[in-house]
Amino acid sequence: MLRSLEWRAGCLTLLNQTALPGSTEFIDCRDWRRVAEAIRRLEVRGAPAIGAAAAFGLVLGARELAARPGDFWPGLLSVAEELRGTRPTAVNLFWAIDRMLSVASRYGSGADPAAVTAALEEEAVAIAHEDEAVNRSISVNGAALFPPQSAVLTHCNAGALATVAFGTALGVIGEAWRQGRISRVFADETRPLLQGARLTAWELKNEGIPVTLITDNMAGWVMQRGLVQAAIVGADRITANGDVANKIGTYSVAVLAKEHGIPFYVAAPVSTFDFSLASGADIPIEERSPAEVTSLGGVRTAPEGIDVFNPAFDVTPNRLVTAIITEHGVLRAPYTEAIAALRDKKGC
Numbered sequence: 001m002l003r004s005l006e007w008r009a010g011c012l013t014l015l016n017q018t019a020l021p022g023s024t025e026f027i028d029c030r031d032w033r034r035v036a037e038a039i040r041r042l043e044v045r046g047a048p049a050i051g052a053a054a055a056f057g058l059v060l061g062a063r064e065l066a067a068r069p070g071d072f073w074p075g076l077l078s079v080a081e082e083l084r085g086t087r088p089t090a091v092n093l094f095w096a097i098d099r100m101l102s103v104a105s106r107y108g109s110g111a112d113p114a115a116v117t118a119a120l121e122e123e124a125v126a127i128a129h130e131d132e133a134v135n136r137s138i139s140v141n142g143a144a145l146f147p148p149q150s151a152v153l154t155h156c157n158a159g160a161l162a163t164v165a166f167g168t169a170l171g172v173i174g175e176a177w178r179q180g181r182i183s184r185v186f187a188d189e190t191r192p193l194l195q196g197a198r199l200t201a202w203e204l205k206n207e208g209i210p211v212t213l214i215t216d217n218m219a220g221w222v223m224q225r226g227l228v229q230a231a232i233v234g235a236d237r238i239t240a241n242g243d244v245a246n247k248i249g250t251y252s253v254a255v256l257a258k259e260h261g262i263p264f265y266v267a268a269p270v271s272t273f274d275f276s277l278a279s280g281a282d283i284p285i286e287e288r289s290p291a292e293v294t295s296l297g298g299v300r301t302a303p304e305g306i307d308v309f310n311p312a313f314d315v316t317p318n319r320l321v322t323a324i325i326t327e328h329g330v331l332r333a334p335y336t337e338a339i340a341a342l343r344d345k346k347g348c
């Protein structure tokens with residue numbers, strides 16, 4: 001299995017997701033600035049993978065700053081701020097940076113920067129390592145929801161590429177497929193950047209899971225024809241009331257699922273919950289370059305000078321979500337209560 005990221009001897013190696021599926025390229029990051037750039041450019045993407053990459057970015061920053069002890073603490077905070085500024089919606093980025101800074105803050109200002117750096121490296125490795133166990137639990141918890149031989153629809157990519165291990169929604173799909181519960185996956189291509197066509201279709205095909213690629217506007221017809229019995233997606237941020245931010249187009253899938261009476265599942269780790277936000281109305285939604293919409297594969301597909309709206313995410317209201325699959329179990333409405341109980345259990 002190709003990993004979205006790997007840390008070895010002071011180097012963060014990223015699988016360049018913008019080059020897939022055409023070519024398998026790796027980016028060696030020895031400088032935190034390159035990690036920040038990779039997150040911005042979506043060379044590493046998907047909420048949990050962004051969080052882990054940022055954690056290692058902070059380690060690279062600390063290693064650089066350790067050579068200049070006077071600058072260590074202000075420098076570390078400024079690297080953290082730069083990393084926070086790379087993408088606004090996936091809360092795992094902020095969760096990982098906060099977790100790293102809380103480890104650093106256990107050391108006093110007179111502490112040896114080398115010791116702080118070593119502790120940060122240990123924490124980043126732990127974040128990456130934990131993702132594997134989290135993915136496994138989500139997969140097992142979610143697989144049980146599917147009756148035998150279900151066909152499912154997914155949107156964007158919530159697979160190995162979006163995490164450090166097997167994925168969230170695609171982890172569930174993989175486990176359910178091995179158990180004979182899922183027979184086929186319909187993958188939305190996911191315009192504008194085609195994470196479904198380029199990444200999900202590639203991952204599922206590599207795993208030998210039957211996958212049918214459709215364009216986003218085909219999802220309704222696929223449901224009306226009875227070709228899928230459920231939809232399952234990942235998430236970038238889930239608020240205290242169970243509203244779910246995920247890749248643009250997810251909301252449309254949820255509305256369609258409701259209309260066709262099929263369950264709409266969200267698979268996400270606790271690190272994707274933002275307990276501080278009351279509802280999805282408070283989630284910052286990233287807007288990206290108009291060029292992503294006016295061209296496809298480098299070919300211009302719209303008139304020069306056209307006005308473009310390019311939100312990278314949308315918010316699905318909790319009423320459309322059948323269940324949220326986490327590593328600690330499956331949450332169902334009323335979500336405010338279920339999520340508060342999850343928070344209390346985790347002590348977040």
Ligand code: MRU
Pocket residue numbers: 042045046047048090155156157158159162163167168169195233234235236246247248312
């Ligand atoms: O813009 P991207 O490709 O980072 O968006 C990713 C998604 O929306 C994923 O569905 C989400 O992060 C869940 S990943 C397990």
